[in-house]
Amino acid sequence: MNNIERRDAQMAYISDAAVFEEQKKCRKILQRLNTADCSDFDEIGRIVKELFGKSENAFLNPPFYCDYGSHIEVGKNFMANYNCTILDVAKVVIGDNCMMAPNVAIYTAGHPVHPDCRNTQYEYGIEVVIGDNVWIGGNSVICPGVHIGSNTVIGAGSVVTKDIPDWVVAAGNPCKVIRKITEEDRKYYFKDKEFDPEAWNHMQEMWKG
DSSP states (O other): OOHHHHHHTTOOEEOOHHHHHHHHHHHHHHHHHHHSOTTOHHHHHHHHHHHHSSOBSOEEOSOEEESOSTTEEEOBTOEEOTTEEEEOSSOEEEOTTOEEOTTOEEEOEEOOSSHHHHTTTEEEEOOEEEOSSOEEOTTOEEOTTOEEOTTOEEOTTOEEOSOBOSSEEEETTTTEEEEEOOGGGGGEEETTEEOOHHHHHHHHHHHHO
């Protein structure tokens, strides 16, 4: 097997010339994205679509960094805020309506723990999967192999090393479940602050819709 085949099979591989050639294509797109007029949302949207391929209403606030782009699958209405980094050596699959705050990092890439093995330049990529309606708070790190369930919130500054289930608030280093998200949470927008009647009525119309 060549190193691209080994990489895509989530086996240990070496970043050789063929691997770097694939990364060059991505870096040329990122160069245009990260130097585009920040007020030209249409142009940014076009570049994002080129980077990810299939996407619907995805948006990135530059700067954004990744290794390949083509290994990232995003659902509808994906949004990543400033300075997001996705090391997509392996697949990163993200569901619909997911939001990432500034400085979120998703790592599929890793290196062996033992220095003798690490110094051979062998590395690996293990996929990350994120469900629908997930919000990841600022400065969070998602480590290789992690699966995050749908409708979950990851608190700011978290380091997610293990799977997180659906419908929870989780945070910390290492990230752990704090509590379930319940129907009671629907009426609040921040801690104990409730939506005002105008906003609440507007949302109800949107839910019908």
